[in-house]
Amino acid sequence: MRLTLVAALVASAFSPAGAAPAAAPQAAVVDLKPYTVPYQKFTLQNGLTLIVHEDHSVPLVSVNVWYHVGSRNEKRGKTGFAHLFEHFFFNGSENYPHGFREAMDDLGASSRNGTTSNDRTNFYEDVPVSALERTLYLEADRMGFLGNYINQGMLERERGVVQNEKRQGENQPYGRSYTEQVQRMYPASHPYSWPVIGYMEDLNAASLDDIKEWYRTYYGPNNAVLVLAGDIKPEQALAMVKKYFDGIPPGPPLVRGQSWIPALDRDIRDEMEDQVAQVRVTRSYHAPAWGDPEIQRLGMLAEVLTGSKSARLTKRLVYDKALATSVSTRADGNELAGTFDIRATLKPGVEVAAVEREIDAVMNELLAQGPTAEELARVRTSALAGAARQLERLGGGGGRSGLLAESMMFGGSPDAYLNDLRALAAQPADVKATANKWLRGAHHYTMVVKPFPKLAAGKTAIDRKALPALGEPPAVSFPPMQRARLANGLNVLLIERHGAPIVDAALAVDAGVASDSAAKSGLASLALELLDKGTRTRDAFQLSNALESQGAQLSTGTQADQSLVRLQSTAANLGASFGLMADAVLNASFPADQFKLQKQRRIAQIAQEKSSPGGSAQRVMSGLLYGADSAYGKPASGDDKTVEALTRDDLVNWHRDWFKPGSATLVVTGDTTMEKLMPMLESSFGKWAAGSAPAKAAVIAPATQGGRVFLIDRPDAPQSMIMAAHVSLPHGQPDELAMEPVMQNFGGMSTSRLNRNLRLDKHWSYGTSAFLTNVRGQRAFTVMAPVQTDKTKEAMLEVAKEIKGVAGERPLAGDEYASIMRNMSSRLAARFEPIAALESAALQSVNLRLPDDYWSNYASRIGALTPAQLNEAAPKYIHPEQLVWLVVGDVRKIEAGVRELGWGEVIKLDANGQPLK
Numbered sequence: 040m041r042l043t044l045v046a047a048l049v050a051s052a053f054s055p056a057g058a059a060p061a062a063a064p065q066a067a068v069v070d071l072k073p074y075t076v077p078y079q080k081f082t083l084q085n086g087l088t089l090i091v092h093e094d095h096s097v098p099l100v101s102v103n104v105w106y107h108v109g110s111r112n113e114k115r116g117k118t119g120f121a122h123l124f125e126h127f128f129f130n131g132s133e134n135y136p137h138g139f140r141e142a143m144d145d146l147g148a149s150s151r152n153g154t155t156s157n158d159r160t161n162f163y164e165d166v167p168v169s170a171l172e173r174t175l176y177l178e179a180d181r182m183g184f185l186g187n188y189i190n191q192g193m194l195e196r197e198r199g200v201v202q203n204e205k206r207q208g209e210n211q212p213y214g215r216s217y218t219e220q221v222q223r224m225y226p227a228s229h230p231y232s233w234p235v236i237g238y239m240e241d242l243n244a245a246s247l248d249d250i251k252e253w254y255r256t257y258y259g260p261n262n263a264v265l266v267l268a269g270d271i272k273p274e275q276a277l278a279m280v281k282k283y284f285d286g287i288p289p290g291p292p293l294v295r296g297q298s299w300i301p302a303l304d305r306d307i308r309d310e311m312e313d314q315v316a317q318v319r320v321t322r323s324y325h326a327p328a329w330g331d332p333e334i335q336r337l338g339m340l341a342e343v344l345t346g347s348k349s350a351r352l353t354k355r356l357v358y359d360k361a362l363a364t365s366v367s368t369r370a371d372g373n374e375l376a377g378t379f380d381i382r383a384t385l386k387p388g389v390e391v392a393a394v395e396r397e398i399d400a401v402m403n404e405l406l407a408q409g410p411t412a413e414e415l416a417r418v419r420t421s422a423l424a425g426a427a428r429q430l431e432r433l434g435g436g437g438g439r440s441g442l443l444a445e446s447m448m449f450g451g452s453p454d455a456y457l458n459d460l461r462a463l464a465a466q467p468a469d470v471k472a473t474a475n476k477w478l479r480g481a482h483h484y485t486m487v488v489k490p491f492p493k494l495a496a497g498k499t500a501i502d503r504k505a506l507p508a509l510g511e512p513p514a515v516s517f518p519p520m521q522r523a524r525l526a527n528g529l530n531v532l533l534i535e536r537h538g539a540p541i542v543d544a545a546l547a548v549d550a551g552v553a554s555d556s557a558a559k560s561g562l563a564s565l566a567l568e569l570l571d572k573g574t575r576t577r578d579a580f581q582l583s584n585a586l587e588s589q590g591a592q593l594s595t596g597t598q599a600d601q602s603l604v605r606l607q608s609t610a611a612n613l614g615a616s617f618g619l620m621a622d623a624v625l626n627a628s629f630p631a632d633q634f635k636l637q638k639q640r641r642i643a644q645i646a647q648e649k650s651s652p653g654g655s656a657q658r659v660m661s662g663l664l665y666g667a668d669s670a671y672g673k674p675a676s677g678d679d680k681t682v683e684a685l686t687r688d689d690l691v692n693w694h695r696d697w698f699k700p701g702s703a704t705l706v707v708t709g710d711t712t713m714e715k716l717m718p719m720l721e722s723s724f725g726k727w728a729a730g731s732a733p734a735k736a737a738v739i740a741p742a743t744q745g746g747r748v749f750l751i752d753r754p755d756a757p758q759s760m761i762m763a764a765h766v767s768l769p770h771g772q773p774d775e776l777a778m779e780p781v782m783q784n785f786g787g788m789s790t791s792r793l794n795r796n797l798r799l800d801k802h803w804s805y806g807t808s809a810f811l812t813n814v815r816g817q818r819a820f821t822v823m824a825p826v827q828t829d830k831t832k833e834a835m836l837e838v839a840k841e842i843k844g845v846a847g848e849r850p851l852a853g854d855e856y857a858s859i860m861r862n863m864s865s866r867l868a869a870r871f872e873p874i875a876a877l878e879s880a881a882l883q884s885v886n887l888r889l890p891d892d893y894w895s896n897y898a899s900r901i902g903a904l905t906p907a908q909l910n911e912a913a914p915k916y917i918h919p920e921q922l923v924w925l926v927v928g929d930v931r932k933i934e935a936g937v938r939e940l941g942w943g944e945v946i947k948l949d950a951n952g953q954p955l956k
Contacts, residue, residue, distance in 0.1 A: 069419070069463050073540075074426050076439050078453050079273040083281060085289045086261025086494045090443050090453050091276040092268040094433060096538050098513035099868045100171050100269035101150075101434025103163040104178055105444040107264075108257035110237070111157050111230035111296070111375065116244075119201065119237015120253050122155040123245065126197040127254075128162060129153065133184035134503040135177060138799075140790045142177055145858045146170035146509055147865015150435035157231055158329075158374040159448060163441065165434045167868040168270050169510030175283045176507050182263065183287030184503065186254050191247050198242055199802030203827055205236050206757040207805045210825075212315040212650055216486055223307055224323060224378070224484045229299060231376065259290020261494055264447045268433045268440040286499030292491040298328045300376040303482035310487055314753065316646035317364065318385040320394055323484045326370060326377035326477055329449050334377050335462035336473040337370035341379070342418040343410045343470075344368040344401070347587060349580035352381070352401045357636070358579075360397060362389045364640045374449055379477065386639060387646075395485075406479050409471030417587050419463045424590030424609055426460065431539045431873055512865040517894040520881065521713050525720060527729040528701035532885065533716060534708045534877045540610040542709035543874050544617070546624060547885050550602040550697040553670035553735050553816075559689060561677015563697075564597035565641055566690040570604060571595065572633040574626040579633055582623065591616040593623060597675050599814040600735075600886055602697070610710040614719040621723035627694055634687045641682050648676060649950040652760035652825065652927045655751060659952035660925055663749065664766050664819055670738050671814060678951065700724070701731035706881045708874040738816030740766045743921040746943030751950065752930040759831040759928030763838060764821040765921040767811060770887055777904055777912035778811060784859040785809050785845045786822060792841050793824065801837070803830040811916065815886055820917050828929055832936030835926075839919065846917040850910040863901050 081089040110121050129139040143151050151164030166174045209215050218234045225232035267276045327334040344352040345368040356363040366383045383394050432438030446455035523531040554563050571593050572579040589612040596603040608616035648654035658674040665672035743765035786793045786809025797804040807824040826834040880894050938945050947955040
């Protein structure tokens, strides 16, 4: 994963955004001040680099540790070590022989994980300030005191988990193509020529001595960068870090390879088969490495090609020629070398050669003429808007802490990312020259070392056996919900947050999947997808360009009970952005050509859902639980027959009937006030004619009939997707709040009961989940567990055991209860940090008719829950005898075992959920 600003921004070319209207190009000057993250840098005597970013807006600190080791440090025959060792870091350490995941859940950490790439391994967690010292203790202990704790049992367990992670990735559509690509693009001696996760045979051959030597070599403090970002002062941070890290001895000096960009001596083509619904063509070129201004210019070129609906290649392949359902381009710079990739997913029936001819034509024209000044101006505006959003977060997988760490590790300075923004000043001639240098006539693949300083450990008197105490969880306040209403009845709900100059808005229309009839399933979501494809005053490309010129994005979404139109805007351009949003909402024209194209793409999407194990299971299970005619029994995307039968008039009529201001709420979050907001809304949405949408009946379903096991065949699948579910109680029960910690502890986090059993203890799965669906009507209790094929029967028994446990056989009590309640309270410090989280909470309030003080009282109400309340609630919602089981996997290998369970009738279904004869 790459966090550099422009690299992250141009990656948006993989999910098309908007483009700006033709206008005079902006001056190619980038003001770096709004994007400059203040920091202080320190270096400990053992070589550890500490970077501190101070921000007291929330009582939270992002802890981000980067080790300069990745799969590039491995050797052929011993691959996968970097990623495998990432997993070891979560198993405890010499002075804390307990699970790190459990420790983080116990202290209320959020957005915590570890990741591995070609060039680095990082571990991050966002923790309340009360838990910072313990977190640093734990990070220091696994940096300096993990080697003696590693044992053979741990190796076997984590090897199994990683192998299941590899199986899960390869079980996804197109999941095996990346391994083939890197093997063919790089010579065998190049450290990028094997996948980061490694090869199965190398993982099987890894010995305990291999693993311990890997740790001793690469995880010393002199090979690491530690970033603390948030509610802490630099001097306080330095003292705390020295306390726990200063006594850790440095690792050995390392050989650090420099840039190595290979060149292909011919074009290479590969073909492979996989269980996918559509043909996908990927063309890859070698490109400059991380930090080179030329990789940034290639990123700008990628935006010109596929960064918006009107981008050259997107418009040609998806809209003008209708040869592809999606197309994307990406420039990605790693530390040694980069790649420039073009990817097109073909419409069924289209010849590969036809798509490649169009790619060649567009590329040749662009290389000959270069991008226009207007195109690059739009790229700059969009990129800077995206930069503002990335800098909103302190940590997590992206945000400021990761940005500073990456810049320090690969750029030699915490602010090296600013060079990426400077690169946005490139002129058309600059981009053209770079593109021709790297792409014109270049062969492509289609698939188709500083003196070692004197370092020494400092003297320390710390007792590493003494676990630092946790402070009380910090008080968390939820901003007030301010309400207003336009004259036409449109409800307005504002939540102010002034940390960044951005505003989000979500129009929630009371429709959603529940507004579809069985005969027209998929109608609501298809209509929503076409809202931004043309209005009475702008076609799709003009609207897209207008949005991008304001640094805004418009998107839509369909939930069970709500249809959502979302706007992301800068505060400075909010009024104009609302005008564009209102144009799409009020004046949607559903153009015939766009309707035809979108319907074709929807049918392709449905095929993709059916080819995915999880997607297939979820599509079928809803009908089994609620019935095909129920509002909740239909997949949001519909099915082939209903979508094929939809007409443009169906969309026009649906929009006319359901888009009424009296049945809608506009949720606004971010950097504005009600005083500023209301005049903008009167100007943009005030002309919406008053009215209300039809009433929807509450969804009521009978108790689920258990004693049934359904099978969907996925030949040669390396995993089985196990799904167990039943209809539960509707929303609005008095003990509903108690179910939140129950479900979090049962299946909502990495150390949940389910995950501990199937992943951490038995390593049969990479990860499981369980949840109550968040719908207005009758909810569904659902468990999803992807497991290795040869453990399907055994895993089903374990899932059933855990469900019976949470339903009453194994009450929540003692340390388990105390830990989950600490988790529920302490993680609130990060839960409502981004404005997107505030918006989500407000939309839930609107949908479920929650009182306005629900979220402001949430923390105190959660904290007051007793074990008795949790254990009394669970059996009301969870009924093991009513479970319906659905397994998507290789029926030849799993059917006999499933029948041996004796759980009732075994029924084979096709991908549409229909019984097979």
